Amino acid sequence: MAPSFLSRDLRIAPNGIYIDPPQPQVRAIITHGHADHARYGHGAVLATPDTVAIMKARYGENAAGRWDELPFGERRVIDGVAISLHPAGHILGSAQVLLEYEGQRIVVTGDYKRLDDHTAQSFELVKCDLLVTEATFGLPVFQHPKPADEIGRLLRSIAAFPDRAHVIGCYALGKAQRVISLLRESGYDAPIYLHGAMVKLCDLYEERGIPLGDLRLSLEATKVEMAGQIVIAPPSAIKDRWSRRLPDPVLAAASGWMSVKQRARQSGVELPLVISDHADWNELRQTITETEAETIWVTHGREDALVYWSQLQGLAAEPLRIEAYDDAGEEAE
Ligand SMILES: [Zn+2]
Numbered sequence: 001m002a003p004s005f006l007s008r009d010l011r012i013a014p015n016g017i018y019i020d021p022p023q024p025q026v027r028a029i030i031t032h033g034h035a036d037h038a039r040y041g042h043g044a045v046l047a048t049p050d051t052v053a054i055m056k057a058r059y060g061e062n063a064a065g066r067w068d069e070l071p072f073g074e075r076r077v078i079d080g081v082a083i084s085l086h087p088a089g090h091i092l093g094s095a096q097v098l099l100e101y102e103g104q105r106i107v108v109t110g111d112y113k114r115l116d117d118h119t120a121q122s123f124e125l126v127k128c129d130l131l132v133t134e135a136t137f138g139l140p141v142f143q144h145p146k147p148a149d150e151i152g153r154l155l156r157s158i159a160a161f162p163d164r165a166h167v168i169g170c171y172a173l174g175k176a177q178r179v180i181s182l183l184r185e186s187g188y189d190a191p192i193y194l195h196g197a198m199v200k201l202c203d204l205y206e207e208r209g210i211p212l213g214d215l216r217l218s219l220e221a222t223k224v225e226m227a228g229q230i231v232i233a234p235p236s237a238i239k240d241r242w243s244r245r246l247p248d249p250v251l252a253a254a255s256g257w258m259s260v261k262q263r264a265r266q267s268g269v270e271l272p273l274v275i276s277d278h279a280d281w282n283e284l285r286q287t288i289t290e291t292e293a294e295t296i297w298v299t300h301g302r303e304d305a306l307v308y309w310s311q312l313q314g315l316a317a318e319p320l321r322i323e324a325y326d327d328a329g330e331e332a333e
């Protein structure tokens with residue numbers, strides 16, 4: 001393959017635009033609103049309308065010098081490079097970036113998943129020559145169970161402990177709304193209670209057309225009223241003083257990492273729910289194959305196994321090791 005027009009720090013050579021840069025840059029394309037991808041202080045941000053709305057809500061209108069919304073599927077040509085955004089299925093507005101230049105097609109997936117999710121636009125497979133893929137769960141041990149089965153375990157626990165509240169630790173952007181939506185899909189139409197830190201982004205999802213049903217502030221309910229109820233809270237809140245005002249809470253958490261029993265135990269979680277917003281090992285390999293890319297750059301997570309597997313398929317593959325992407329912070333989904 002010809003030398004790539006994208007460098008290994010995800011800078012597009014012909015126009016100098018970076019994708020998800022960790023430092024403030026003159027121009028940046030942002031794949032989605034999670035904090036390790038969407039940073040404050042770029043001169044100009046090109047992103048989907050949902051991602052722009054999320055960044056403005058979290059960081060303020062002045063978080064970028066200029067906002068440039070590019071809806072899914074539209075092309076923007078900048079210095080000869082055609083840029084288009086395609087759904088990544090990770091959270092609301094999350095995009096893969098397709099770059100086309102002098103006959104070469106490059107896709108940067110950002111974070112993605114292929115499972116159905118009513119709170120994110122569905123993943124779209126984009127064929128390319130060079131694929132830059134995430135690998136958060138890039139090990140054969142990671143094979144995510146069906147989310148509906150995990151929600152079923154939660155509902156059985158609620159039925160078994162009608163006098164207790166269930167507190168579910170969820171990241172505020174994406175996971176909280178997805179868990180609520182999964183509960184609604186399962187037929188759960190009772191009020192769902194929110195920790196105050198969840199309200200702003202749940203409101204934003206609803207404003208942008210994702211219905212979440214009857215949501216209430218847990219602070220406004222009495223301890224007695226909270227028996228048998230579900231509360232969505234940040235992962236850090238489930239163990240602190242905040243949850244002591246709830247009746248004998250069952251501590252739960254929703255994350256792809258909950259398949260690692262030791263992690264669940266360390267965080268004091270009694271009811272781990274394995275609900276991931278990232279592709280698992282099977283989805284990662286399926287995507288590499290289906291894009292028909294001949295060159296694979298692996299970033300963001302457990303890179304080595306996926307690089308090795310790609311090489312066994314006869315592909316040119318290498319790890320990028322961009323340290324700014326974080327799977328221990330907000331991204332621990
Ligand atoms: Zn993410």
Ligand SMILES: [Zn+2]
Nearest residue numbers: 034036111331
């Ligand atoms: Zn990420």
